[in-house]
Each structure stands twice: as C-alpha cells, then as structure tokens.
Amino acid sequence: MMKFVFDLDGTICFHGQPVSETLLKCFEDLVNENHEIIFASARPIRDMLPVIHQRFHKYSLIGGNGSLVSTYGSITHIESFHNAQVLKVxxxxxxxxxxxxxxxxxxxxxxxxxxxxxxxxxxxxxLAKQVPIESLMSVVKILILTANDMENLAEKITNLGVVIHRHRNENVLDISPQNIHKWNALKQLGVKEKQFIAFGNDANDIPMFKKAQHTVMIGHHDDLAQYATETIPLEGNYEEKIVAKLKELAFGQLIN
Structure with a gap:
C-alpha cells in the first residue's frame, strides 16, 4: 500500500474545471488496490469540494495550504492566526x-x-456565508488581491511571523500562519516521511515534496523543480500521462 498526495489546481484540476472523470477513475482503481488518496490544496476545504466529485468528499482533504484537515467529511483540524496578527494585517x-x-x-x-x-x-x-471580517470566529487564510504598493505591504506582513506564498502568474499574496504547510498537515493524518508519493506544481508543494519518497511535478516551477523526482509537462494529453505515471508508480517496480 502507498499513499498518493495530490495538489489540485494546476496538478490534477485545470482551467478552473473539476477533476476529470479520467483521473477520478484512476484514483478509484488505486484505492481498490489498497492505496490511499489524499488531496492537498491551497483552497479551503469549502472550495475543494466543488472540484472533487461528491464520492471523494470523505477522503482525507488538506485545505488552506495545511491550515485545515478534513476526514470522513468533517473538518478535524484547524490552525488559525493569532488575533494580534489579524489585527495588524x-x-x-x-x-x-x-x-x-x-x-x-x-x-x-x-x-x-x-x-x-x-x-x-x-x-x-x-455552502458558506460571506460575512464582514469581524464576524469570522477565526482566520485560517488571507489572500491580498489588490493594494497600493504590494511589495511594501508584503514586507510588512512578512515581519509578523507568517508565511507568504506567491502563486505563479498571480500578483496575489497568499498568507498562512507560521509553520502551516502541507507536510505538517500530512503528519496530522499520520503520514510518515518517505512513505508517500506527491504530485504538485507550485512553491507551496515544496514542504511535502521534501519529505516524499517520490515526487512528480506537473508543468514547471523553478523553485519546485529541484525537489521533483520527475516531471510531466503540460502539453499534449497530459491527463493520460498522469494516469500512466500513476499506474507505473502504483503497480510497477517502485513500490513492489
């Protein structure tokens, strides 16, 4: 048995569309052979659900870059900012x-x-409510979308002891509490170092890539590339290439 961990956007979920039935069927084939599937995204759990078919909603889900963990359809772990950090932001x-x-x-x-x-x-x-910021009971993730002098704002926020991700081709600040990343969330699920295979495409996948047994980068990201065992370019029928790679990793020589 092997655990397979998948980022969503740009890895198995493309152009804002839900994960394709081609990939979902492959995941089910892996589960039927006693492998485990975990989804790990920058999206909060709420926004992961629409792009993963309902039959997968009870799988282990990591949201908010690791600030949220859901198992069997319920959020079981939450890491939030300190109130003082929120007030400063x-x-x-x-x-x-x-x-x-x-x-x-x-x-x-x-x-x-x-x-x-x-x-x-x-x-x-x-599934949720849009409310004024003061109505939120806790804050697990902050995206700064527009600002006067984004660079200076980023510097100020970094000094608060938080983590900032900048996603490829987006002038957006993606802010998480300190020590929140996908690897720490995987540990909450009992995943052990070098006992899982990770698929990802962006810098926020680096922590889990560092701890994985085998890593597959989808497309190319300069920072992530140094931690990737191999790469599947986003060209041609890349979904079929992902399926073929999964079958090779699950049923081939790597983990026999």
Missing part, C-alpha cells in the same frame, strides 16, 4: 487600501473586485 490592509479574501474554517469575507478571477472559485457550491 487589517491595519496594513487599511494603510495600503488593499482588498482581500479572508477565510475562516468555513465562512469568508471578501472585498475584492467583482471581476477578480479568484472570485469564481470562492464558494462555488454556495
């Missing part, structure tokens, strides 16, 4: 006239442009 947001998407474990607050591309992925299934 809100001060900086006001100073820089920034707009944001701020998530609790389920509900959210949004002040960004109505035409921002990220908005189409926010609560697509209408």
């Amino acid at each position: 809100l001060q900086f947001i006001e100073e820089h006239q920034a707009t944001y998407l701020i998530d609790s474990d389920w509900d959210y607050s949004y002040t960004g442009p109505l035409d921002h591309h990220i908005l189409k992925n926010v609560d697509a299934s209408k």
Whole structure:
C-alpha cells in the first residue's frame, strides 16, 4: 500500500474545471488496490469540494495550504492566526487600501473586485456565508488581491511571523500562519516521511515534496523543480500521462 498526495489546481484540476472523470477513475482503481488518496490544496476545504466529485468528499482533504484537515467529511483540524496578527494585517490592509479574501474554517469575507478571477472559485457550491471580517470566529487564510504598493505591504506582513506564498502568474499574496504547510498537515493524518508519493506544481508543494519518497511535478516551477523526482509537462494529453505515471508508480517496480 502507498499513499498518493495530490495538489489540485494546476496538478490534477485545470482551467478552473473539476477533476476529470479520467483521473477520478484512476484514483478509484488505486484505492481498490489498497492505496490511499489524499488531496492537498491551497483552497479551503469549502472550495475543494466543488472540484472533487461528491464520492471523494470523505477522503482525507488538506485545505488552506495545511491550515485545515478534513476526514470522513468533517473538518478535524484547524490552525488559525493569532488575533494580534489579524489585527495588524487589517491595519496594513487599511494603510495600503488593499482588498482581500479572508477565510475562516468555513465562512469568508471578501472585498475584492467583482471581476477578480479568484472570485469564481470562492464558494462555488454556495455552502458558506460571506460575512464582514469581524464576524469570522477565526482566520485560517488571507489572500491580498489588490493594494497600493504590494511589495511594501508584503514586507510588512512578512515581519509578523507568517508565511507568504506567491502563486505563479498571480500578483496575489497568499498568507498562512507560521509553520502551516502541507507536510505538517500530512503528519496530522499520520503520514510518515518517505512513505508517500506527491504530485504538485507550485512553491507551496515544496514542504511535502521534501519529505516524499517520490515526487512528480506537473508543468514547471523553478523553485519546485529541484525537489521533483520527475516531471510531466503540460502539453499534449497530459491527463493520460498522469494516469500512466500513476499506474507505473502504483503497480510497477517502485513500490513492489
């Protein structure tokens, strides 16, 4: 048995569409052979559900870059910012006239442009409530969407002892609490170092790539590449290449 961990967007979920039936069927084939499938995304759990078919919702899910863990359909682990950090971020947001998407474990607050591309992925299934920031019981993830002087704002926020990710081709600050990443969340699920295979495409996959037995980078990311065992380019029928690679890893020589 092997554990397979998959990032979503840009890895098995493309152009804002749900994970394809081609890939889902392959995952089920792996599970039927006693392998385990785990999904790990920058999205909060709420926004992972619309792109994963309902029959997978009880699988282990890691959301918010590791701040949320869901098993058997329920959120079982939450890591949030300290209140003092949230208050400071809100001060900086006001100073820089920034707009944001701020998530609790389920509900959210949004002040960004109505035409921002990220908005189409926010609560697509209408599972949560959009509320004022002061109504959120806790904060697990902050996205700064627009700001006056984004670089200076990023520097100020970094000094608060938080983690900032910048996703490829997006001028967005993706902020998580300190020590929150996908590997720490995998440990919450009992995953051991060098006992899983990871598929990813972006810098926020680095912590889990470092600890995996085998890693597959989808597309190319300069920072992630040095931790990738191999790469599947995003060209041609890349989904079929992912399926073929999964079958090779699950049933081939690597883990026999």
